[in-house]
Amino acid sequence: xxxxxxxxxxxxxxxxxxxxxxxxxxxxxxxxxxxxxxxxxxxxxxxxxxxxxxxxxxxxxxxxxxxxxxxxxxxxxxxxxxxxxxxxxxxxxxxxxxxxxxxxxxxxxxxxxx
Amino acid sequence: xxxxxxxxxxxxxxxxxxxxxxxxxxxxxxxxxxxxxxxxxxxxxxxxxxxxxxxxxxxxxxxxxxxxxxxxxxxxxxxxxxxxxxxxxxxxxxxxxxxxxxxxxxxxxxxxxx
Numbered sequence: 001x002x003x004x005x006x007x008x009x010x011x012x013x014x015x016x017x018x019x020x021x022x023x024x025x026x027x028x029x030x031x032x033x034x035x036x037x038x039x040x041x042x043x044x045x046x047x048x049x050x051x052x053x054x055x056x057x058x059x060x061x062x063x064x065x066x067x068x069x070x071x072x073x074x075x076x077x078x079x080x081x082x083x084x085x086x087x088x089x090x091x092x093x094x095x096x097x098x099x100x101x102x103x104x105x106x107x108x109x110x111x112x113x114x
Numbered sequence: 115x116x117x118x119x120x121x122x123x124x125x126x127x128x129x130x131x132x133x134x135x136x137x138x139x140x141x142x143x144x145x146x147x148x149x150x151x152x153x154x155x156x157x158x159x160x161x162x163x164x165x166x167x168x169x170x171x172x173x174x175x176x177x178x179x180x181x182x183x184x185x186x187x188x189x190x191x192x193x194x195x196x197x198x199x200x201x202x203x204x205x206x207x208x209x210x211x212x213x214x215x216x217x218x219x220x221x222x223x224x225x226x227x228x
Contacts, residue, residue: 004156006156008154036219041221041224042221042222043118043205043207043219043220043221043222044157044205044217044219045219046216046217046218049216088156088157090157100145100147100162100164100170101159101162101170101173102157102159102217103156104156104157105156106154106155106156107156
């Protein structure tokens with residue numbers, strides 16, 4: 001079992017839809033959870049960063065962490081064509097020996113159709 | 115520049131040749147990371163530099179891979195005797211702190227080994 005599992009999609013939605021992206025993980029030492037957005041031929045860009053369990057909201061984006069289920073989510077409200085990209089979850093924690101090493105999911109390719 | 119700069123953006127080489135990939139981090143960022151992104155795979159940690167400390171090379175896949183960081187700034191990743199399985203996007207990132215949660219990535223070098 002991989003440490004982080006993420007459905008690669010592709011996911012295609014109409015403009016204005018609510019998008020739900022998810023990752024599951026197996027390492028209970030993970031404490032810091034991130035979502036990166038990667039446009040084609042570009043490097044990943046940090047979208048959301050959360051510590052431990054709970055919700056965090058930033059504009060149209062909401063990140064949720066459920067440590068008891070080892071499950072994290074990213075919700076995008078009122079999705080726009082400019083949201084079309086690959087979304088990568090990433091995580092790390094003090095207990096993994098070196099918290100600067102991020103473990104990434106494989107990414108979910110999202111297309112928002114106008 | 116304002117962001118992490120990587121060069122070249124694309125590199126095509128023949129099997130068995132050596133290649134050098136360059137990364138210029140954001141000014142003032144003490145931490146520098148190299149990751150590899152292979153087709154259909156998540157980002158894979160390669161190496162981490164922090165200030166004047168010894169680098170964490172634990173992610174380098176073989177002794178054909180090496181990296182250095184001169185003067186605490188620019189970094190070079192060298193791959194000797196390239197193999198076809200080395201074909202991937204090599205991403206460099208930098209951050210202010212020493213924990214991995216807020217990385218700024220460059221656009222990467224797409225390496226193709228023929």
